Amino acid sequence: MPRAIRGVLIECDPAVKSIIVNIDSENHDYIIEDLDEQRCVVKETMVQQLKQKLNETLRHPHDNQEGSGSD
């Protein structure tokens, strides 16, 4: 019998996707299933927190995103 897992499908560009994977790699608390380079399924309860973290990362690009914040 197949399983139906409740979650939120996130579709984004590969750059954003890699940031999400990075955020998840700390505790593996967000991603339920990594689908492809532009998609993953995330726990419904964690989406807001993920968006917040994503915004922080985009605002303070400290890891491998240095210098990408300017136009």
Added chain:
Amino acid sequence: VVDQIRLWQLENERMKTTSGFLFKDFDDAKEYEACAGYASEIGVCVWRNDRRAMFFASKHEQIRDFLKLRKKAD
């Protein structure tokens, strides 16, 4: 503040979210094909990957019923 709005827009443009259900762990390819096909047909299939035999649907009630009926028919 302008920067914050710009980033917020950036995130929203670059990211789309859809609530629903991920269907996986099918018994066999036939069951997957039938189920994913049905989900596409009724317009609830948002994403599918036939190679990995999983799909994401915006609703699950009809698919659940479909699976039950299929099991009974077997």
